[in-house]
Amino acid sequence: MDLLASSSAKISWLWVLTHIVAPGLVLSGLYTYLTDPLKRVPGPFIAKFTGAWMLYIDLSGQRSATVHRLHKSYGPAVRVGPSEVCFASPAALKEIYGANSKYLKAPVYDSLGFRSTFTTRNRDEYRGMKKRIVPSFSSTSISEIEPIVHRQLDLLVKSFDKRVDQPLDVLPWFRMLALGVVGEGFADDSFGGLENETLPELLNHIDEVFPVLWTKWMFPLTTAILEYVPLKSIQSFLQAAPKFKKYCSDAYQKYLATHNPSDHHDLIARMVNEQKELQKKGEILPFHVTDDGIVQELTNLMFAGTDTTGTTLTYLFWELARHPEWILRLREEINEALQGQDTFSYHEISEFPVLDAVIQEILRVRPAGPGGLPRFTPEEGAVVDGVALPGRVIISCQAMSSQREPTIFEDPDRFNPQRWLDGEKNGNADMMREQILVFGKGARACLGRRLATMELKCAAATVARRYNVKIGSPTTDNDMEMTDHFVLIPKGGKCLLELSRA
Numbered sequence: 001m002d003l004l005a006s007s008s009a010k011i012s013w014l015w016v017l018t019h020i021v022a023p024g025l026v027l028s029g030l031y032t033y034l035t036d037p038l039k040r041v042p043g044p045f046i047a048k049f050t051g052a053w054m055l056y057i058d059l060s061g062q063r064s065a066t067v068h069r070l071h072k073s074y075g076p077a078v079r080v081g082p083s084e085v086c087f088a089s090p091a092a093l094k095e096i097y098g099a100n101s102k103y104l105k106a107p108v109y110d111s112l113g114f115r116s117t118f119t120t121r122n123r124d125e126y127r128g129m130k131k132r133i134v135p136s137f138s139s140t141s142i143s144e145i146e147p148i149v150h151r152q153l154d155l156l157v158k159s160f161d162k163r164v165d166q167p168l169d170v171l172p173w174f175r176m177l178a179l180g181v182v183g184e185g186f187a188d189d190s191f192g193g194l195e196n197e198t199l200p201e202l203l204n205h206i207d208e209v210f211p212v213l214w215t216k217w218m219f220p221l222t223t224a225i226l227e228y229v230p231l232k233s234i235q236s237f238l239q240a241a242p243k244f245k246k247y248c249s250d251a252y253q254k255y256l257a258t259h260n261p262s263d264h265h266d267l268i269a270r271m272v273n274e275q276k277e278l279q280k281k282g283e284i285l286p287f288h289v290t291d292d293g294i295v296q297e298l299t300n301l302m303f304a305g306t307d308t309t310g311t312t313l314t315y316l317f318w319e320l321a322r323h324p325e326w327i328l329r330l331r332e333e334i335n336e337a338l339q340g341q342d343t344f345s346y347h348e349i350s351e352f353p354v355l356d357a358v359i360q361e362i363l364r365v366r367p368a369g370p371g372g373l374p375r376f377t378p379e380e381g382a383v384v385d386g387v388a389l390p391g392r393v394i395i396s397c398q399a400m401s402s403q404r405e406p407t408i409f410e411d412p413d414r415f416n417p418q419r420w421l422d423g424e425k426n427g428n429a430d431m432m433r434e435q436i437l438v439f440g441k442g443a444r445a446c447l448g449r450r451l452a453t454m455e456l457k458c459a460a461a462t463v464a465r466r467y468n469v470k471i472g473s474p475t476t477d478n479d480m481e482m483t484d485h486f487v488l489i490p491k492g493g494k495c496l497l498e499l500s501r502a
């Protein structure tokens, strides 16, 4: 009797499975497929169902290279997840990032650093934050930072002089230069890298900040569990973001102890003065002028201005080592104009054509931010480059693809500054510049662009004038393969070159 009952129970479960569950799943899959508003957007089959495959690619640092390959196979619009589409066309660039864009930053920005101007998605909160830091990026403010750039470059050259004619990993040196500039320029603390010729611990934490915040955002449960795992390496990894922030918090406290903000007009002084004004009026402080808000803004500026500029300079001198004719042309241009003058101001060199072409080309072919800048479609949906999208779809263009558009850049993977010199003569330069996304575009474009350009040009002129550069190890080209975790990172984590006095 019992046997009969259990076998009839088995039959009925099997029956339910084959007659109800399986057809139900097939029908619901079919319904999802037929009603899927993105079904006509080409892409890998798996992307219709999940974006998880992209997480793996993201973690391996291959996102921008993979999306670039997908565009080559599928065309200018590629679906990479159930509600994520990547674009690569001039029309999409204009639509998504152009003036008066209706697309807000996507939620992933919550994990791209501390709460600050860069990460804020809400339009009104963003306006308040931006208003407060914009004056620090005016041409007057940038010219006030210029002496810091030259001072840091003097230190760099002193260190390089001691290390000529031998293989040298230039990556940490250019990172220390970049950190020194933004550190002293915004937080009144260079963090001592080039002064002590030692990589500040802060730079090791910067490396880990993005992966930590990103892991927390993507896998909150796993991260919560990891917090209880008593392994030193895991705990140190998880603590990277607070440790990094602590350096900026200490610099802020040191500034307050040594300056009277009302006598100054730098970034910290302006924020603290606004804080005091509001306190005097008895008003509630918005987050961005609280002490914590100020420290978070400073922390993000260190993040935004260090590896971007440091990595660009590293890639530049690697490309110059591979194309020595360009370092010679650069030196010739500078020496001819400066006529034996030892020092120079940015104003004197900023318009040099070869220097300008070399910098534009390195930013094009080795963009410090190669990947997509994700935005969100509004609730009512949108049409991007002829593709109809429902609301809340993540859309993006990436510098890696727009800056390698073969119809605009001949032989797009090659470092060839000549294309910019020719472009200025034949009138194509503006069209080429339209494709450049390395600093973003539109209302959310990089506020540090002017500062970064000044720093890149001064550093390129100083170093190219003084040294010849060659590849320092048979592994260098392999080490310099591009990987990215939002910011470009050489795969090998180093760049061995050999400098010799010119």
Ligand code: HEM
Binding pocket: 117, 118, 119, 130, 182, 301, 302, 304, 305, 306, 308, 309, 312, 367, 368, 369, 373, 374, 437, 438, 439, 440, 441, 443, 444, 445, 446, 447, 448, 449, 451, 452
């Ligand atoms: C080669 C150097 C640099 C590159 C390639 C670069 C790239 C970018 C990009 C692509 C964005 C826009 C991100 C988006 O739309 O999602 C951005 C935003 C930003 N960058 Fe840079 N950046 C560089 C240097 C700097 C420096 C030196 C600073 C200042 C310390 C800085 C500060 C900022 C800020 C504050 C924003 C946020 C702008 C906003 O949302 O209004 N950047 N940067």
